[in-house]
Amino acid sequence: MTKKLVLIDGNSIAYRAFFALPLLNNDKGVHTNAVYGFTTMLLKILEEESPSHMLVAFDAGKTTFRHKTYEEYKGGRQKTPPELSEQFPLLHELLDAFHISHYQLEQYEADDIIGTLARQAEKEDWEVKVISGDRDLLQLVSNHITVALTKKGITNVENYTPSFMKEKMDIIPEQIIDLKALMGDSSDNIPGVPGVGEKTAVKLLNQFENLDNVYANLDEVSGKKLKEKLENNKEEAYMSRDLVTINIESPIEIGIEDVIYKGYETPSVTHVFRDFGFNSLLERVQSDEERSEEAVEALPAFDVKIVEEVTEDMLAETSALVVEMLGENYHYANIEGIGLVNDNGAYFIPTEMAFQSSTFIKWAEDESKKKWVFDAKKTFVLMQRQGIHMKGIEFDLLIASYLINPAENYHDIPSISHRLEKKGVAFDEDIYGKGAKVKVPEQAILADHVGRKTNMLYGLKEQAEEHLRENSQWELYHELEMPLSIILGVMEHTGVSLDVERLENMGEELQKRLADIEEEVYELAGESFNLNSPKQLGPILFEKLELPVVKKTKTGYSTSADVLEQLRDQHAIIPKILLYRQLGKLQSTYIEGLLKVVDQESHKIHTRFNQALTQTGRLSSTDPNLQNIPIRLEEGRKIRQAFIPSQEGWRIFSSDYSQIELRVLAHISNDTKLIQAFNNGEDIHTQTAMDVFHVEKDDVTDMMRRQAKAVNFGIVYGISDFGLSQSLGITRREAKKFIERYFESYPGVKAYMDDVVQDAKQKGYVTTLMNRRRYLPEITSRNFNRRSFAERTAMNTPIQGTAADIIKKAMIDLYAALEDEKLEARMLLQVHDELIMEAPEHELDTLKELVARVMEETVSLEVPLEVDYAYGNTWYDAK
């Protein structure tokens, strides 16, 4: 078997990883992003290449033999940031754990070590793979040596073989040094021939093959200027060539046979991963079984009593409660058992036992018996499904954790306890398995795990509450999110009625139309293919039909709607594809999708609102997502005709805040002009156009209003000049100008934007009206993109988040008002700035007045809040 040598340019990959990833800290406060990125790359290489020999080469010190030739070599280069330097020792530690050789040599660079070994291996007919981000290494490419250059991110590479180089760069590997000699390399401060760039250099090499021939035949070089430049910089060119030439005879003390790689041993690798805090990588080096066994074995002893009957002595004044189920959808999942922990002990109550016990049910419904839970809404719904009206929920760890830091991806009990370094509970995955392998374990194991989670929950309450108070988030937690959680639970459990028959009819109709359009498309294309596959559609449009390529994606041609829109008039196939896409979306996502999740018996849909997910405080909706039901295009809007009241004689009632985000902006920026704009009662986009373009109302053209609207949209969603240019189809420069003009018109808004960014830089986070918090660590990033994104987020989150706060409070107020007024009307859905309800016909008059008043008065801002409402027989008609 041929041997395979993998050579990694350690510095290059570490650099790449460092700049590609945010500055991660491990729990010891040491930066680990470069090591982390390097590790992901390493794991990928090991998997894909299965090397028999391997070495990671590093640059040694500041000076190299090249500096003797040219003092300014690599001059002007930014100093290695200390946050990166400190990671190199960790990198060495990591490689040792993997039993991978690493090497550096005084006065030489990693390139030279790689070159020397690569050529040695080549002679022995080994296969060689070099991994780096440095294009200089391409000079090594040969039939035996492939160079993988990082493309984007860290693990994304492009493999350079001689034929690939010819195709992509139009040169052969041996010409790389001559190429660099001519064009230079600003990053290494290599001069080359001034004024000669890549294009000219390639042209010259195509004509003359190499540098020597260029100079030997200077007369034949076309262009007087170019000739002069070459003539005057001959010395520089040759020096540049020397500098970029890799030394393939470096005096290294190791040979290819020394860098044998026999694979790593899991224990040493898992040890460093743990040490560095790379928990997410553990599963890549351990089998699921290994990891789960280890996790379970590491747990301290814990005793949980499996009860045979619920008795009073188990039910203290205050208890942690976990109603355990597998899967996600608590509207349908089975309950596997119940964990109960309080000062009297830790108990596991088998499902049947609990729900047949009047003692347990009485306790659950007793408001004065306090319950601490994880996910109050889920717990509430699970109980509700058993006919139990749970009361007395006093603490919800999920919501607390989310409010403390919404950026955490995992808010489950084991994850939280891990973060707080409290051992004592395994991850669900380690107990139940994952994916298709999920199953309920035997009762003793189940009881132990549920008991441990419940116990952890019991122990975490105090710390979480303290944290909330420190953050001034107690009110947000206690008066807003906690009550809302139960209201959302009621809404979800109530569900929305669906006119199944109507939806099925629409589906049949649509199916016919789709089949017809599909046929027409194949006719126009001259062949049939999978129209749902962008990968197959691309070549048809841009190769066979030779339509102009507007945009490319990383995997091929872009066929997105905005691209097709630009091609609309160029071929009859385009409008048909667009229509097919539009209707196909309706069919698959909305018609088939909704029919798949509707309750077969009640014909109701029970979505789940995720209250602990978005970074801004908005809700999200899943299974199904009822927050993105079509409205913009009439065709899609008809889907709403299938959403109907649950009872005869009832109506769907919909109310929404008008321009809530811009009103919030007016309030928090206290901008006089913007406040005036709202008090003026004029359409806000028209008003913005008047202010930005300095024209009277009658002189606002459709174009002006459209642009003003896009700018307002941009302000609300925190998009960039690029984003605005995309949405208006204008250049970035023009978009930037619009934004500037907007800020000139509303100086208070400008001042707010500046302040909030400053404030975020200083504090590290931004807040909303009700003290919702979002941390923005990247606001001090040296990476322009990351920093800009964080800045826009700083400006946008208080706006969007405050709007979210307001509608949440309105929901609480409205829920109470409906109860007070003893109305049957009930909330069904929330769509960010809109509430959808159902109500008996006779309540509509009361409701109109009540809903608008409650929503408008839930908070008092510097500008009035305005609510529009409508009602009808279906959601469609409530417009």
Place this chain on the structure above:
DNA sequence: CGGTGCACGC
């Protein structure tokens, strides 16, 4: 089973 491209809402 996870990544990608696309499309829907706010």
Place this chain on the structure above:
DNA sequence: GACGTACGTGCACCGG
């Protein structure tokens, strides 16, 4: 000048 650009969810495809 780089780099990739509001937030979500869900579908189909496709390659491993």
